[in-house]
Amino acid sequence: MGSERGRSWVFPIKNAKRQVVGVAQLVNKLDGTPFNKNDENLFEAFAIFCGMGISNTHVYEQVVKAMARQSVALEVMSYHASASLEEVQRIKKLPIPEVQCYGLMDFKFSDFVLDDDNTLRATARMFIDLDLINKFHIPYEVFLRWMLSVKKNYRAVAYHNWRHAFNVTQTMFTMVARSERMKNILDDLERLALLVGALSHDLDHRGTNNQFQIKTMSPLAQLYSTSVMERHHFDHCVMILNAKGNDILSNLSKEEYQRVIGLLEEAILATDLALYFKHRDKFFSLVNSGTVDWADP
DSSP, rough: OOOOOOOSEEEEEEOOOEEEEEEEEEOOOTTOOOOHHHHHHHOOOOOOOOOOHHHHHHHHHHHHHHHHHHHHHHHHHHHHOOHHHHHHHHTTTTHHHHOHTTTTTTTTOOTOOOOHHHHHHHHHHHHHHTHHHHHHOHHHHHHHHHHHHHTTTOOOOOSSSSSHHHHHHHHOOOOOOHHHHHHSSHHHHHHHHHHHHHHHHTTTSSSOOHHHHHHTTHHHHHOOOSSHHHHHHHHHHHHHHHHHTOTTTSSOHHHHHHHHHHHHHHHHHTTOOOHHHHHHHHHHHHHHTOOOTOOOO
């Protein structure tokens, strides 16, 4: 029921489950008289109509999101797949050269001279050199299949492709492995998350930016309201990590797993340039101030 009838009247709008989904208010009848029982009956019918309309809108929004999610999933399934066991066995037989062979510790590193197999071997070397495979008890074949699946899930676009992901990972590796200060600040879980995040940060990129997705009202834009592509990259990263045979995080404890996933989400979403330029100046001012305790999480 509404409030006391007078010159204004408030009435709740409810859905089929009798949950309040809105509130309507009548104010000042044209003839100046108080609201009466007839007004109440008319307005109750109107409120029921409003409740049905609001409820239908909510249902429609859920259906649109479900359809968008299905569309993205079907597209991903049709374009991608986990790496085959045969491919894993082929790569497993290849020797993994030392860091110096590829020049992986150099910020001037160039991948132009490497074929695809050597980018995979170099990637494996980075994880081996940081002892991440051993420390987190990752079966080598599982690691290789995850790495091959990540490569397979990059599209043949002009820039945001496997080579780009490999170069970003090499740069991250150089910072983590070469800097004595960072060695003493980052722990092993953070190193693992940063390398996995670097290799996965542009998964399934379509070669278009967030504004394109939004303006074309793509299924991805209907799924994510902000950082459209970056949220898709993160979700795709988690999807691969959870796929059977690719689950390199399976031997982590529940707390370790949650921490790595949280770090992955932060790192991948931070690659949204709209966020990056907001944080960049603040970051450099903190670095140049000399007042930051980098050992404080």
